[in-house]
Amino acid sequence: MAHSEAERRAMSRALELAARGPRSRNPQVGAVILSPGGEVLAEGWHRGAGTAHAEVDALSKLPEGGARGATAVVTLEPCNHTGLTGPCSEALLAAGVARVVYAIDDPGKTSGGGAERLRAAGVDVEAGVLADEAGAFLEPWITSFRLGRPHVTVKWAQSLDGRAAATDGTSQWITGAEARADVHRRRAEADAIVVGTGTLLADDPQLTARIDGRLAERQPVPVVIGTSRVPADAAVHRHPANEAVGGQPLVYPTHDLAAVLADLRDRGLHRVFVEGGPTLVSAFLRSGLADRLLVYVAPVLLGGPRLSLDDIGVGTIGDARRLVIDHTATLGDDVLFEARLRERRPWPGKEED
Incomplete structure (x- = not known):
C-alpha cells in the first residue's frame, strides 16, 4: 500500500x-x-x-x-x-x-x-x-552513532615545504583569501570548532564562521583543549555560540581526546572541526581520531623548525599513515587536499549497536 x-x-x-x-x-x-x-x-x-x-x-x-x-x-x-x-x-x-x-x-x-x-x-x-x-x-x-563518537575533520594550512609558521612564529596568513573563505564555509557546517590552548594563547582566535565578511547564521560551538589557563579577556569568550552551552566556551583542561569527544557527543555536537596548531592536530592523528583531513597548501617556502605536524606515531616508513585523496581544489594560488586515512585504527569506544 x-x-x-x-x-x-x-x-x-x-x-x-x-x-x-x-x-x-x-x-x-x-x-x-x-x-x-x-x-x-x-x-x-x-x-x-x-x-x-x-x-x-x-x-x-x-x-x-x-x-x-x-x-x-x-x-x-x-x-x-x-x-x-x-x-x-x-x-x-x-x-x-x-x-x-x-x-x-x-x-x-x-x-x-x-x-x-x-x-x-x-x-x-x-x-x-x-x-x-x-x-x-x-x-x-x-x-556519530556508527562511529561511536563525533565525526572529526582535522584541518591545517601549510607552506609547500610543510611549515605551519615562519621561524618567529608568525603564520597569518600562509594561505590566501579564497582558501580562508573555504575554511569559514566549512566552519559553518560544523557543530564544534576545536583548538588547543597553545593556538589560543598565540593567536587569540575568534573561532567564528564568517561568510562574505559577515557572521554566518550557524556558528560552531568553540572548544578549547589543554591545561594552560584561558585568559579572561580571550576573544573566544565573546563567541556567539557560547549561549548554546551555558554562556562560556567549552574548555577541557586535559589531553584525553577520547573523553573530550565523548562529552561532545553527549552534548549533541556530532560534527567536530579541529583547527588547532601542530600539537593538537598531531595528537588527533596519532590517536586515530581523524576521519577527514583538509590540508591547505600555499605556494610559499618558509624553512625553519615550525613544521605543520610533529609526532603522529610513525617511527619507521612501514608505519606511514597512507591517505586516500578524495578531492583536490585550487583556491586562488593555494591547493586544498581533502583526504582520509587509508587504514583506520579501531576506536575503543565504538558501540556495537
Missing part, C-alpha cells in the same frame, strides 16, 4: 516536531498519529534521554483506546529494545495501531528491528516516506 498525501504531510510535520527535541547522543524523533480518515489525532517528540520516545509521547495524549486502528507516522523506525524506556514497537502494538509509516531505518543492531516486529504482529508497515529529508536531518547523528 502506497503512502497517502495525508501521511506525507504528517511526516513533514513529524520532522518539524523532531527538531524541537534536544540534540544529544540520542536521535531527534517526531511522531504524528492519524485517524483512519487521515485526521491528526496527536503529536509528539522525544525530549531527551530517559523521557518518552516520540511515539509514546504522542500516544500519551490520547484517551485509552484512542489510537485503535490509527496510523503512526514516525521519522525513525520504532525501536525494538528496552533501554531507559520500553520498546516503541510494543507500545504501538498495545495501543492497537493498525499502520506505521516511517522515514528511515534505525541503524542499531539492538534498537533496530521494530518494523519486523510490527509486521509479524499484523501491523501494516511502510518505510521510506520522505527518507531523503529525514536522512539529511539525522545524518550527523547517524554518522
